[in-house]
Amino acid sequence: MARGDSNRLYERVSTDLAARITDGSYEIGQRLPPERLLAQTYSVSRPTIREAIIALEVDGLVEVRMGSGVYVTARVPRGGAPVETDMGPFELLEARRAIEGEACALAAAQISDELLAGLEALVDEMSRSAGDIMASEDADRRFHLAIAQATGNSAMYMAVEMLWDARARSPQYRLLSDKAHLAGVTPVIEEHRRIIEALRSRDPGRARKAMISHLSRVLESLLQATEVHELEQAKVRLDAQRQRYMTAG
Template sequence: MTRTTAGARKLYQQVVAAVGASIERGQYKPGQRLPSERDLAEEFSVSRPTVREAMLALEIRGLVEARHGSGIYVTDTPPVEAAAPDLDIGAFELTEARVLFEGEAAALAATTITEEQLVELEAILVEMVEENAGDAKGEQADRRFHVAIAEATRNAAIVTVIETLWDLRYRSPLCRHMLDRARLVGVKPRIDEHRRLLDALKARDPQRARKEMRDHLERVIEGLLAATEIEAVERARTEVAKQRTEYARRRVT
């Protein structure tokens, strides 16, 4: 498979299509373990996050399943005609775009932000701390924080782009699936990183603001990689199952 023969299809979709076709042809049989993530990345000349997105997309479609400490396996009874929903954009791809756009937006905002907007960001950061401490997903305040920085650029086009990138987190089934997994293992907005970004904006330092935003979002990618590791997800599932069992036992007794 090459980029030229695959046309404009997204990289992760190329991997999904190729592995799905191999399953359909019987190259990978029910119950068989797929090659390792590293081997697949080398085979298709793509990155590790791209392979991770592809495996999660195949799992959503019911073609493969993750087995604790073992790897990715073809399901014992894969669908005869696997559903192929429009999975759109994965969390890695989306966050990579945010690194580019939001990094430059932060640099511009550092030169145009007002005192009132800095006060607003301080208040939003307090809300983010409260959301992290509670049961909330912590994304409402996180979204407002990033959009407020975009608004500080005084450029409506930039605001629209960044709002769209955030909204894609909820509209794309694949992205939503990956983020749900991340939350399952406790990934939440990093307050210290947002604080350093806010300090750079207060200093009216565009280079520092750009760096802090890019560093923050690149660590988001690293966190997603860790959160979507098979072992981490399975440990979280096991813990949830234990809690449900304990809850059921308490109700009975």
């Protein structure tokens, strides 16, 4: 499916920005408008703009310079065509939060002591693998899939598995993960232990809340990891001061 045919908001934005880059509306070396202004221009959320920028990064069209902004680096995507896309990383996490929250609630009503022991073993594995990101995240994936399996509902398990598989094949999510790892974002052991305790209580409401809280924290940490921190007002003041001093000279 071509990007322009997609209903994904972030793809609509990235397609339009890519077209503007290609036709020279944004020159190579030029900084794109700040995230806040782009969100207003396209009438979308800032996380959606963040997803669109990540898609442009994957295509090699822009470079994100922390503390400065997003700059155009090429007019044509790597390989001459946009990289095939999948779900945006933030919309993927929103879906996980909704679906896995309900999966956790359903699992709480019937989870066995044996499955709880298996979850504890996976958290211990995450803890031991703290210095190995790939191993830690693999244990994290198995933890979440084990909870989905504990629901006893094959459709629920397939839905959760599909979201994790979409995460694994998404070039945008891989780039986002790289940014998150550089920012020190890793699975939080204590949050997983709280999920286990909520499941052990056999209280669906408590279990749902624990999972939603965990995935909300993940979403927030990824947003922070991709924050550009454009100091737009400071730049305006600096430019004004420079112009005043040059005029005085």
